[in-house]
Amino acid sequence: MTLVYQKITRPTPAQKALLLTADPSQQLIDQYLPLSTAFAARDAQGLVGVLVLRPRAQQVLEIANLAITPNRQRHGFAKVLLEFARQWAIEHGYRTLRVATGSTSLVQLKLYQQCGYRMITVEPDYFTKTYSQDIFENGLKLRDRVILERKVERPQY
Known part of the structure; x- marks a missing residue:
């Protein structure tokens, strides 16, 4: 599965639409x-797919957005992009990768944990306070945000 990665300076309409599938707030994306x-x-x-990496606290890199084109989902591309993020983090001196997702985002929570991420905190009512419209996933109202992290260190030889 060979992918070519291109830095996005100005998102194309297709890239914008894809970013919105992972984060429904254009204002937050902007x-x-x-x-x-x-x-x-x-x-x-x-x-x-698209991948957005945002520097956070000391040596922490956040995956701010990760979205796979709908007809390409469930083919392992998200894992490939997560591995790209891990490698990029290592190359740029980060020690921790962080990702936030909804407590009702069951597929994403499973994916992140399969890729070595561990839950570190839950932010109650994050989505109800941050987003102007209610979000529903898997038949549930999305309220809480789950933060997961993974250590990323160079292999020791």
Whole structure:
């Protein structure tokens, strides 16, 4: 599964639409995108996904947005992008990768844990306070945000 990564300086309409599938707030995306490094992942068939990496606290890099093109989902691309994020973090001196997702985002929670992320905290009512409209996932109203982290260190030889 060979992907080509291109830095996003100005998102194309397709990239914008994909970013909104992972974060339904254009306002929030517009706030964190200029503070981040964003990538579009492509293969021979076209756009596979987008990945937004935002520096946070000392040596912590946040995956602010990760979205896979709908017809390319469930083919392992999210794991490939997470591995790209891990490698990028190592190359740029980060020690921890952080990701936040909804408590009702069951597929994402499973994916992150399969990739070595561990839950570190829950922010009660984050989504009800941050987003102007209610969000429903898996038949549940999304209220709480779950923060997960993974250590990323260079292999010791």
